[in-house]
Amino acid sequence: MPRYRLTIAYDGTEFCGWQKQEPPEAPAAAGEGAGVTAAYGERTPLMGSEREGRVALRTVQGVVEQAVRGVCRERVELVGASRTDSGVHARGQVAAFSTLPDGKGTGWPSERGADRLMAAVNSRLPDDVTVLAASEVAVGFDPIGDAVKKMYSYTFSVGPVKPVWTRRVVNWLPRGELDVAAMNRAAELLVGEHDFAAFAAAGHGRLTTVRTVYSLSVSDAGSGDGGNRVVRMEVEGNGFLWNMVRIIAGTLMQVGLGQKSVEQVREALESRDRAKAGLTAPPQGLCLERIWYPE
Numbered sequence: 001m002p003r004y005r006l007t008i009a010y011d012g013t014e015f016c017g018w019q020k021q022e023p024p025e026a027p028a029a030a031g032e033g034a035g036v037t038a039a040y041g042e043r044t045p046l047m048g049s050e051r052e053g054r055v056a057l058r059t060v061q062g063v064v065e066q067a068v069r070g071v072c073r074e075r076v077e078l079v080g081a082s083r084t085d086s087g088v089h090a091r092g093q094v095a096a097f098s099t100l101p102d103g104k105g106t107g108w109p110s111e112r113g114a115d116r117l118m119a120a121v122n123s124r125l126p127d128d129v130t131v132l133a134a135s136e137v138a139v140g141f142d143p144i145g146d147a148v149k150k151m152y153s154y155t156f157s158v159g160p161v162k163p164v165w166t167r168r169v170v171n172w173l174p175r176g177e178l179d180v181a182a183m184n185r186a187a188e189l190l191v192g193e194h195d196f197a198a199f200a201a202a203g204h205g206r207l208t209t210v211r212t213v214y215s216l217s218v219s220d221a222g223s224g225d226g227g228n229r230v231v232r233m234e235v236e237g238n239g240f241l242w243n244m245v246r247i248i249a250g251t252l253m254q255v256g257l258g259q260k261s262v263e264q265v266r267e268a269l270e271s272r273d274r275a276k277a278g279l280t281a282p283p284q285g286l287c288l289e290r291i292w293y294p295e
Contacts, residue, residue, distance in 0.1 A: 001139060002108060003096060003139050003141055004114060004135070005094060005095075005096045005141060007131065007133040008060070008093040008130070008131055008132065009091045009129070009132050010060050011128040011129075012088045012090070014058065014128060015063075015087075015128070016058055016086045017084055017087075018059060018084045019061055019083045020061045020065070021057040021059055022054040022056050023055065024053060024054060060084075061080055063126065063129060064121070064125065064129060065077070065078040065097075071117065072099050072106070074099060074100065078097045079096055079142075079144065080094070080095040080144075081093065082288055082291065084286075085243075087283030087284050088283045088286045088287070090287060090288040090289075091287060092132075093291075094293075095143055096137065115134065118131045118133065121134075146294065147291050148293060149236055150238075150290070150291050150292070151288075151289040151290045152235050152240070152245045152289060153287045154232070154246070154287075155231070156232075156233075157172045157228045158177065159173075159227065159228030161225070163224070166225040167225075167284075169285070170230070171249075171282055173253070173257075177229075177257075179256045180218050180219065180220055182258075183233075183252045183253075186252055187216040187217060187218060189265055190265075191214070191216050194210070194211070195210050196209050196211050197274070198274050199248055199277050201241075201242045201243035204243075206241060206242075209241060209272070211240065211241065212238045213236070214237055215236045216233070216234070216248070218231060219231070231256075233252060234289075235248065243280050246281045247274075247279075249286070250280050251265060252265075252278070253278070254278045260278060
């Protein structure tokens with residue numbers, strides 16, 4: 001039973017996040033999706049559901065799994081490492097699935113090769129998602145449990161010109177300036193092992209809010225769309241709570257704008273009180289860059 005690992009990149013704008021979602025079908029709008037996709041925007045289409053009385057929202061897991069099933073001609077289950085939210089992007093999402101070749105065309109036997117598998121899956125994917133790499137891995141490979149480190153980036157476009165070419169992947173700040181030095185002073189406080197309860201969305205569902213941030217930095221990334229200043233935050237850690245990176249980005253943004261002090265960030269961390277941390281930055285500036293495994 002070969003098991004394959006996929007490295008996936010996607011523009012999350014028109015996806016309802018990574019995780020498959022199949023809410024109940026709206027009785028008054030069966031077949032139309034009205035009232036079902038409203039939370040995700042009218043540009044997000046529905047996918048067909050295999051469950052009676054349900055509709056399948058357009059998710060990255062759903063789209064890629066559908067492509068893999070078409071290639072392997074069997075009902076494989078795709079498991080992803082990170083459940084990115086609606087509108088969040090990825091350059092290094094990792095997912096895995098196993099197949100059961102029967103010698104009659106079902107499954108994907110090892111001798112066919114992972115490169116051919118990648119090409120076949122990509123031929124079935126839409127333009128906003130692609131498989132960057134594929135490899136055969138050990139049968140027990142777990143993309144969630146085996147991950148040892150993750151890296152995210154968050155990008156701001158600072159300036160009066162509304163971004164056109166990069167509008168989907170930046171958080172536009174039309175007014176004010178970001179003090180990168182102050183943002184980095186606040187960022188230093190969050191490096192290390194801490195209880196990040198103040199930087200987690202309510203209902204995160206984790207048994208513990210203790211996480212280790214290995215590095216967190218903010219830098220000028222030059223001139224961007226329309227001549228705006230580009231400011232980029234990068235964070236690496238052993239794991240992240242629900243909305244943790246977006247809350248860190250929003251908090252550091254407020255420090256950079258002079259709306260919060262470095263000392264207030266320290267107080268928020270120590271208090272473990274979500275109300276004392278900063279805003280939750282919007283999803284479009286966030287990107288899952290890379291996930292590390294023991295090898």
